[in-house]
Amino acid sequence: MRKVDLLFAEYSKSHRNPTNKFIHWICVPLIFWTILGFASLIPSPHFCASYFGCASIVSLIVIILITLFYIRLSLLIAILMVVVMLMMEHFIYLTNIHVGKQSWIVYLSVFIITWIFQLIGHKIEGKKPTFLKDLQFLLIGPIWLLGFVLKKTGIRY
Secondary structure (H helix, E strand, O other), X not given: OOHHHHHHHHHHOOOXXXXXXXXXXXXXXXXXXXXXXXXXXXXXXXXEEOOOEEEEHXXXXXXXXXXXXXXXHOHHHHHHHHHHHHHHHHHHHHHHHHHHHHHHHHHHHHHHHHHHHHHHHHHHHOOOOHHHOOOOHHHHHHHHHHHHHHHHOOOOO
């Protein structure tokens, strides 16, 4: 069995309850977005593209490092996650422009609220989050959702 499948199977063990799964479908992408949002606030030069906006060099480095982790597991998932992360970066750019210097409050608020819901979901599930066993599962959550979509559509990853 491939490593990505083993990681998905392990992650799935604590994500079987429908309520917990529903919470994860909402909260995992938002938490991922906030992490990229926090990275965007670290002072650094920005790369700008027409119709996209700007992304900080720090954010792009974070995206590259995350992508390298995903490439080890699945090239298709890595490519799709780059697209997802770049779309998130666009919304981060819009948040940073519209909210300004206080955008950290938006990221922190969303981060705290979504983690509270995640913990509620795991309380309902009756199992601890898998990242408590292994921190790499913090990066598995987003691709576990993507893997679910790919399986439902019959696309092999």
